[in-house]
């Protein structure tokens with residue numbers, strides 16, 4: 367029996383931006399008696415059914431965004447006689463769906479790494495169960511990934527996770543419900559050891575793929591003090607200390623290393639934290655700005671963010687500390703108006719963002735927004751191709767609506783066109799060239815331009831393009847530009863590198 371692990375994707379680009387970490391973590395959890403698993407990332411090349419033999423085990427990890435493609439892989443694998451197992455956020459929320467639509471024999475809910483060895487052994491014995499519950503693994507038990515199985519020269523960034531969970535409760539996000547609101551941090555020793563292994567094989571760029579790298583804000587500490595809640599204060603202080611300890615360890619790594627992570631905007635008021643990030647070679651972070659209007663932020667339970675000049679100033683704090691920001695914005699909120707798009711583009715420019723992404727509001731399962739939206743149809747949602755739009759991930763892609771909830775003042779097409787226009791404006795060549803001043807040499811500036819264009823092709827044109835011709839064009843373009851970009855990111859291997867002393 368061979369084990370195959372498949373990361374489904376609609377598009378294959380030949381190279382990938384970030385390694386799909388779960389593939390390499392489950393490879394580490396695969397019992398040695400079945401040998402090394404076959405790892406397939408469809409973001410690189412499509413899954414080839416001919417590689418699957420009768421009696422093999424095929425594990426497929428999905429989120430809502432690639433569930434449709436995952437179910438296709440599952441059905442084909444089952445037809446070829448494999449035992450098919452699904453896991454990931456989406457099956458955790460809808461454990462019956464992979465059985466009904468994806469040919470699944472079994473579904474793993476929750477964190478997969480602790481349960482996977484049992485699944486493999488059961489498959490080997492022919493006693494696979496319908497359901498396995500992985501629960502929430504504590505941080506000390508997070509596994510290091512099997513990076514020795516990584517194909518060479520295929521990815522720009524490796525990914526390492528230092529914690530799971532987020533204490534916030536944004537209405538469009540499922541992380542706090544699926545991964546929990548209690549941050550589960552991994553030990554600094556295990557994080558640093560894994561990073562050293564990656565640097566040895568030539569990765570300089572590493573995404574710290576945490577839900578929220580800044581789990582304790584200054585406000586959280588002040589509130590615990592005000593309430594004289596010493597137990598909570600001790601807990602928060604310890605968690606904050608662990609972050610600083612990790613960053614002290616990262617600072618000891620080679621100077622050519624570059625990390626990138628995700629944090630909330632509140633980190634900008636914590637200058638001690640920003641300075642520690644900079645010393646730790648963390649070059650930047652994705653910051654969820656989401657909306658530039660107070661009404662928009664209130665609607666998504668994110669009113670801890672700022673607006674107007676205060677927002678621009680706060681975002682600029684990151685740059686003041688030498689940290690780049692990838693600002694993330696959502697369009698299509700009920701409070702958005704035609705002028706919101708121009709105001710967002712202007713803010714992105716004024717706040718000195720290095721990169722930005724503009725996504726259209728989509729109600730994703732597991733979120734407060736989704737529950738509210740589903741309830742609003744009172745059990746009789748409209749259908750597309752016979753599929754209720756409250757199961758939008760099951761609608762063939764070419765027929766999927768671009769905006770799910772009717773907007774009070776704009777048509778879905780207007781929201782789409784205006785969103786596309788903001789992408790076009792932010793990534794216009796003149797603007798990108800101007801922003802490229804954030805790096806020094808001409809070579810680095812050219813690299814910056816290439817990478818900006820790649821980012822835009824991969825995430826804007828493939829994500830919100832309406833016709834398959836435009837999507838294929840964007841894919842071809844991204845494949846073409848992806849290879850030189852990957853070379854720009856590769857570092858000289860450092861096989862002798864040692865783990866710095868604690």
Ligand code: SF4
Pocket residue numbers: 532533534535536539540541542577578630654
């Ligand atoms: S959007 Fe970010 S800050 Fe909000 S709950 Fe999700 S992970 Fe946390």
